[in-house]
Amino acid sequence: MDTSFSQDELDRYSRHLVIPEVGIDGQQKLKRASVLVVGAGGLGAPVIQYLAAAGIGKLGVVDFDKIDSSNLQRQVLFSTADVGQLKVDVACERASSLNPEIAIYRHRAKLSSENVAQLFQDYSIIVDGSDNFETRYLVNDACVLLGKTNVHGAVHRFDGQISVFSPGNGPCYRCVFSEPPEPGAVLNCAEAGVLGVLPGIVGTIQATECIKNILSIGVPLIGKLLLVDALDMSFRTINLKRNPKCTTCGDTPEIKSMQDLIVKHVPVDRSCALNQGLQNSAGKQLAATELAEELANSNKLLLIDVREANEYNYSHLQNAIHFPLSNLPQSLHEIPKDANVVVYCKSGARSLKAAEMLQQAGVRSVRNLNGGLSAWSRQVDTSLSVL
Ligand SMILES: [Zn+2]
Numbered sequence: 489m490d491t492s493f494s495q496d497e498l499d500r501y502s503r504h505l506v507i508p509e510v511g512i513d514g515q516q517k518l519k520r521a522s523v524l525v526v527g528a529g530g531l532g533a534p535v536i537q538y539l540a541a542a543g544i545g546k547l548g549v550v551d552f553d554k555i556d557s558s559n560l561q562r563q564v565l566f567s568t569a570d571v572g573q574l575k576v577d578v579a580c581e582r583a584s585s586l587n588p589e590i591a592i593y594r595h596r597a598k599l600s601s602e603n604v605a606q607l608f609q610d611y612s613i614i615v616d617g618s619d620n621f622e623t624r625y626l627v628n629d630a631c632v633l634l635g636k637t638n639v640h641g642a643v644h645r646f647d648g649q650i651s652v653f654s655p656g657n658g659p660c661y662r663c664v665f666s667e668p669p670e671p672g673a674v675l676n677c678a679e680a681g682v683l684g685v686l687p688g689i690v691g692t693i694q695a696t697e698c699i700k701n702i703l704s705i706g707v708p709l710i711g712k713l714l715l716v717d718a719l720d721m722s723f724r725t726i727n728l729k730r731n732p733k734c735t736t737c738g739d740t741p742e743i744k745s746m747q748d749l750i751v752k753h754v755p756v757d758r759s760c761a762l763n764q765g766l767q768n769s770a771g772k773q774l775a776a777t778e779l780a781e782e783l784a785n786s787n788k789l790l791l792i793d794v795r796e797a798n799e800y801n802y803s804h805l806q807n808a809i810h811f812p813l814s815n816l817p818q819s820l821h822e823i824p825k826d827a828n829v830v831v832y833c834k835s836g837a838r839s840l841k842a843a844e845m846l847q848q849a850g851v852r853s854v855r856n857l858n859g860g861l862s863a864w865s866r867q868v869d870t871s872l873s874v875l
Pocket residue numbers: 659660661662663664731734735736737738
């Protein structure tokens with residue numbers, strides 16, 4: 489690879505070139521580097537921009553999602569006019585207009601155990617900007633198996649965490665968090681919310697760690713977890729140890745081959761699986777219009793709203809009682825087993841989990857409002873606005 493610099497590049501990178509720890513040698517290392525960013529969302533926004541600006545010679549982005557107006561509060565790479573476009577397309581366009589000197593590769597795909605080896609093979613560092621546990625564990629396991637450095641970041645409301653997992657040198661993500669939480673046990677980003685600037689802070693630290701790793705300078709966050717609390721504005725580092733019993737990087741790992749990885753990460757959409765389970769048992773999906781009809785004809789339904797308190801307080805269906813999903817396991821005994829229950833949330837995913845819990849608890853008739861309150865506000869009552 490040609491790592492000499494044109495005059496334009498020398499001008500562009502001049503503030504790097506004057507730093508003794510970077511200089512021409514360091515800038516060449518950046519030019520030779522290859523980094524794949526998983527997810528062009530809140531974390532991806534600063535990561536992609538700073539890595540492109542820094543002159544990473546080969547920068548890849550993998551994402552399958554489209555830009556939604558609810559992304560704009562934190563995904564500052566996108567503008568209002570971009571809503572509806574693929575994130576990866578817009579992100580790569582912005583990165584390439586920021587720095588046309590580098591090669592940018594767009595991967596329009598949802599990362600899965602089936603495509604992960606092929607996607608990761610051309611990159612030496614993976615920056616994990618994903619927003620869900622499924623992808624996070626997949627990135628970790630694949631990085632260990634393929635020997636790639638994993639620059640990890642995650643955000644939740646006001647809290648963030650960052651670490652660098654370097655196979656053969658310190659722990660992996662699974663050494664610390666051995667298994668993903670049960671579906672429904674932890675609120676996802678859409679349910680829990682996140683302060684808009686937080687992924688900006690965390691993603692910028694991920695980009696910093698990535699650049700330091702390439703330059704081999706400073707003290708990396710290997711074997712350490714940096715915890716950011718935006719409310720206290722405190723940064724705390726805890727030391728992490730490799731777990732010899734870790735199923736991924738331990739002394740007798742479960743995941744030893746790509747085949748093991750595929751078995752461990754069955755690419756099944758959780759809500760589809762849950763849906764399937766429900767269809768096979770007593771539970772059923774109920775369309776918003778069907779619910780409206782039943783409510784008009786009978787008052788014997790027990791309507792349960794499983795959203796969080798702020799969502800319920802903003803608007804809910806008349807006579808709906810409130811049992812947030814996050815607290816449902818503690819409240820199950822309060823729901824009569826012979827009630828004719830209809831559960832709902834905003835879009836129908838959380839209530840599907842709730843329906844399954846209720847069925848397992850012995851409630852005989854449980855149906856889920858398909859499409860949730862959003863469908864209701866589109867199909868039945870357009871005056872209802874939904875948080
Ligand atoms: Zn491990």
